[in-house]
Amino acid sequence: MGENDANITFFKDGLRLDDRRADELRPLKIEVGVLARADGSCYIEMGGNKVIAAVYGPREVHPRHLQEVTRAIVRYRYNMASFSVEERKRPGPDRRSYELSKVSREALEPVILTSYFPRSVIDVFVEVLQADAGTRTAGINAASVALADAGIPMKNMISSCAAGKVDGQLVLDPMKEEDNYGEADMPIAMTPDGQITLLQMDGHMTPEELKTALAMAMGGCRQVYEVQRKALIDKYNQMEPEIITDQEQPQEAEVL
Amino acid sequence: MSSVLSEIRKDYLYNMILKGTRADGRYFDQYREISIERGVIAKAEGSARVKLGSSQVLVGIKMQPGEPFPDSPNRGVIITNAELVPLASPTFEPGPPNETGIELARVVDRGVRESKAVDLEALCITPGKQVWIIFIDVHILDDCGNLIDASSLGAIAALLSTKVPASKFGLGEDHPLPIRDLPIATTAIEFGDVVMFDPDSDEESIANSRLTVITTADGSICGLQKSGTGVLNPEKIHHIVDIAGENAKEIREKFLEV
Amino acid sequence: MDRKVVIPGDLLSEEAKRSGEGTFVKDGKVYSLLYGLANFKDKINVIPLAGKYVPSSGDSVIGIVKDVTFSNWIIDVNSPYDGLLHVSEYPRRVESDEMSKILRIGASIMTRVKDVDSTMKVELTLNDRKLGVLKTGRVIEISHTRVPRLIGKGGSMISMLKRELNCNIFVGQNGRIWINGSADDMDLALKTILLIEKEAHTSGLTDRVIDYLKQEKRARS
Numbered sequence: 001m002g003e004n005d006a007n008i009t010f011f012k013d014g015l016r017l018d019d020r021r022a023d024e025l026r027p028l029k030i031e032v033g034v035l036a037r038a039d040g041s042c043y044i045e046m047g048g049n050k051v052i053a054a055v056y057g058p059r060e061v062h063p064r065h066l067q068e069v070t071r072a073i074v075r076y077r078y079n080m081a082s083f084s085v086e087e088r089k090r091p092g093p094d095r096r097s098y099e100l101s102k103v104s105r106e107a108l109e110p111v112i113l114t115s116y117f118p119r120s121v122i123d124v125f126v127e128v129l130q131a132d133a134g135t136r137t138a139g140i141n142a143a144s145v146a147l148a149d150a151g152i153p154m155k156n157m158i159s160s161c162a163a164g165k166v167d168g169q170l171v172l173d174p175m176k177e178e179d180n181y182g183e184a185d186m187p188i189a190m191t192p193d194g195q196i197t198l199l200q201m202d203g204h205m206t207p208e209e210l211k212t213a214l215a216m217a218m219g220g221c222r223q224v225y226e227v228q229r230k231a232l233i234d235k236y237n238q239m240e241p242e243i244i245t246d247q248e249q250p251q252e253a254e255v256l
Numbered sequence: 257m258s259s260v261l262s263e264i265r266k267d268y269l270y271n272m273i274l275k276g277t278r279a280d281g282r283y284f285d286q287y288r289e290i291s292i293e294r295g296v297i298a299k300a301e302g303s304a305r306v307k308l309g310s311s312q313v314l315v316g317i318k319m320q321p322g323e324p325f326p327d328s329p330n331r332g333v334i335i336t337n338a339e340l341v342p343l344a345s346p347t348f349e350p351g352p353p354n355e356t357g358i359e360l361a362r363v364v365d366r367g368v369r370e371s372k373a374v375d376l377e378a379l380c381i382t383p384g385k386q387v388w389i390i391f392i393d394v395h396i397l398d399d400c401g402n403l404i405d406a407s408s409l410g411a412i413a414a415l416l417s418t419k420v421p422a423s424k425f426g427l428g429e430d431h432p433l434p435i436r437d438l439p440i441a442t443t444a445i446e447f448g449d450v451v452m453f454d455p456d457s458d459e460e461s462i463a464n465s466r467l468t469v470i471t472t473a474d475g476s477i478c479g480l481q482k483s484g485t486g487v488l489n490p491e492k493i494h495h496i497v498d499i500a501g502e503n504a505k506e507i508r509e510k511f512l513e514v
Numbered sequence: 515m516d517r518k519v520v521i522p523g524d525l526l527s528e529e530a531k532r533s534g535e536g537t538f539v540k541d542g543k544v545y546s547l548l549y550g551l552a553n554f555k556d557k558i559n560v561i562p563l564a565g566k567y568v569p570s571s572g573d574s575v576i577g578i579v580k581d582v583t584f585s586n587w588i589i590d591v592n593s594p595y596d597g598l599l600h601v602s603e604y605p606r607r608v609e610s611d612e613m614s615k616i617l618r619i620g621a622s623i624m625t626r627v628k629d630v631d632s633t634m635k636v637e638l639t640l641n642d643r644k645l646g647v648l649k650t651g652r653v654i655e656i657s658h659t660r661v662p663r664l665i666g667k668g669g670s671m672i673s674m675l676k677r678e679l680n681c682n683i684f685v686g687q688n689g690r691i692w693i694n695g696s697a698d699d700m701d702l703a704l705k706t707i708l709l710i711e712k713e714a715h716t717s718g719l720t721d722r723v724i725d726y727l728k729q730e731k732r733a734r735s
Contacts, residue, residue, distance in 0.1 A: 039564065039566070040564060057566070057594070058566055058594040059566075059594050060594055060596075069633050070632075070633075095353075095358045095361070095362065096362075098354075098355045098358045098359075099355070099358055099359050099362050101355065102355040102356075102358075102359055102483070103359075103481075103482075103483065106482075106483060106484060106485050109485040110485050110486060110487050111522070111523075113538075113547065116568075117566075117568070117594060117634075118632070118633055118634045119595075119633060119634055120594040120595075120634075148521055148522055148548075148549035149549065149564060150564055150565070151548060151549065151550075151562040151563065151564035151565025151566070151659070152565075153522070153536070153547040153548055154522035154523070154547065154548075155522065155523060155538065155540075155545070155547070156522055156523030156545075157521060157522055157523055186480070191487070191523065192523060194489060194490065195487035195488070195489060196482070196487060196488045196489065196490070196493065197482075197487050198482060199467065199480055199481075199482035199488065199493065200480055200481050200482065201477065201479060201480035202366050202369075202370045202478070202479050202480075203370055203478065204370065204472075204476055204477075204478055205476060205477050205478075206475070206476050206477070207475070207476075207477065207497055207498065207501065210477055210480075210497060211490075211494055211497075214490055214493065215490070218490070228521075229521055232519075232521050232549055233519050233521065236519050236551075236563065236715065237519070
């Protein structure tokens with residue numbers, strides 16, 4: 001977290017720099033199935049973030065020695081395009097993207113039924129095309145939709161959102177200035193029923209603030225979930241499905 | 257998370273947990289024995305060797321003048337790195353840091369940076385041109401679980417023993433590096449609905465999730481990191497945060513005098 | 515309603531015994547595992563809109579030879595998992611050094627999945643008069659999730675197509691389809707199958723296909 005050198009006034013008449021209330025999400029747009037080659041894909045705009053996620057898999061693992069005999073491995077690669085930030089970023093992964101990739105993968109893996117695809121890999125690729133604070137949360141939201149679009153079996157969707165602290169006040173879904181000059185940033189990800197799969201914080205919060213911020217971020221995640229759900233369902237909304245199944249004895253699903 | 261545990265050992269650990277104990281007899285929120293030795297590396301500006309149970313970590317601090325980052329011309333620079341060298345564990349391979357090593361370094365860095373333990377503005381030599389750069393290098397010697405807590409403790413202990421080598425560069429007299437806070441990382445794992453602090457390597461390998469809480473001297477939280485492929489509900493998170501604070505306070509009082 | 519679009523995690527029923535394909539049971543309730551169409555019959559099945567073909571014992575598939583080893587042909591079956599055709603599963607005795615001559619890399623075969631084990635080792639067989647090497651005709655690929663629609667209830671769609679197109683058509687469960695007939699008939703068959711793939715989810719598809727075929731045949735004559 002930075003210092004407020006710029007001496008920005010974050011609140012005016014109870015509204016934030018972008019005219020939002022403290023507990024309001026930035027505008028969110030989700031498009032499903034935007035890439036032809038990928039098995040599943042999603043484009044998301046979250047505030048000024050423009051992020052695209054693609055899923056390839058399950059597919060053969062290369063190199064072979066990485067494969068696991070009883071389940072699929074999940075790989076997540078978060079990458080920022082050189083032109084995505086104010087000062088051009090050198091291409092390729094840096095330490096931050098390694099960490100982000102790890103925690104993002106760990107945010108999604110709990111709901112993926114990897115045991116259905118032994119000896120294979122599910123690859124998730126996230127490219128940040130334009131960055132505006134909260135790229136990791138946008139990436140996870142897009143990845144979750146892309147995984148569904150690819151037909152990957154999952155116990156639930158994952159939705160992600162951050163809470164922040166600015167001028168001593170807790171805010172939902174911090175924008176760039178709030179993230180750069182605020183006092184704390186807490187990105188989370190969860191299932192719609194409140195099981196948390198990503199939790200990070202840096203900055204300064206009392207234990208009470210932490211609990212409030214967590215509840216606020218969880219509320220934000222629920223709002224994101226509704227948008228994810230609508231995007232997936234709308235994709236096939238206009239048609240009246242007429243699917244014939246030729247199977248006579250569908251298998252029992254395992255009791256988890 | 258760590259290497260594969262045999263089914264028999266996993267079951268054994270699980271059964272003990274159901275009975276309410278851990279394999280080494282500790283309580284669920286109890287830490288292993290901690291020992292800290294400071295100033296162990298003469299050539300480093302500061303150093304500390306931490307033993308946490310059988311885990312061992314050596315942290316060295318090197319300081320030299322250098323250029324500030326363009327967006328903070330009046331502030332010193334902290335660079336944190338962790339080396340998971342092969343001698344520390346059968347699962348560590350030679351080569352550049354992998355995601356585990358990178359995550360470890362970044363969490364240790366978060367504790368030092370977000371707590372503002374080091375006054376970066378006081379490290380400015382000539383605004384816009386020269387500032388002190390602090391290298392925090394974590395060298396893992398023996399991985400027996402909970403390297404994050406051991407490394408974070410090593411980092412702050414090493415910083416507390418650090419002398420700014422001003423005379424070497426003709427920048428005045430050597431003096432102790434001023435430290436303003438004592439961030440402590442406390443890590444818990446969740447397994448079978450039970451929360452355990454300071455996991456050893458067996459416990460780490462059966463854990464569903466791991467949560468690290470970094471607290472400052474006044475009990476505030478300056479960092480959180482969940483890792484692992486499990487889920488946590490808010491109640492567990494609150495529980496971990498509360499106990500983490502108590503554990504951190506105890507460790508701070510016992511080992512780090514102000 | 516007996517059909518609706520669902521996403522992973524959607525609650526489908528409070529009765530665990532109604533759990534079918536593409537669903538899972540938790541705390542006695544049935545949830546969807548997939549983004550797809552849920553069919554509410556006695557059992558609730560969720561048919562995915564996308565996904566990879568995973569071989570199942572008994573499936574008829576069209577494979578392409580991708581490698582030849584000492585005693586096996588490795589077969590690409592359009593899946594994350596390759597099929598293994600052991601030399602003993604070929605209808606006549608084959609010596610090890612003959613194997614590439616009998617089935618070389620790139621050859622297409624109509625084959626059946628004999629067995630799949632828990633590590634997804636897929637064993638194929640050619641030991642059946644209905645199976646064999648595809649020498650003439652064409653092979654096209656559609657999404658395997660559309661295969662049931664292409665076959666139709668009790669085979670109604672596919673029988674109609676074979677009749678109207680005057681072609682031999684073999685539909686593999688893995689989404690690969692073999693067509694054999696005159697050049698013109700095969701062209702029409704290809705276009706028709708792609709039309710069905712594209713509109714598999716719409717209603718009134720069967721009638722539209724019949725109309726399309728009538729139109730095309732009229733245009734030809």
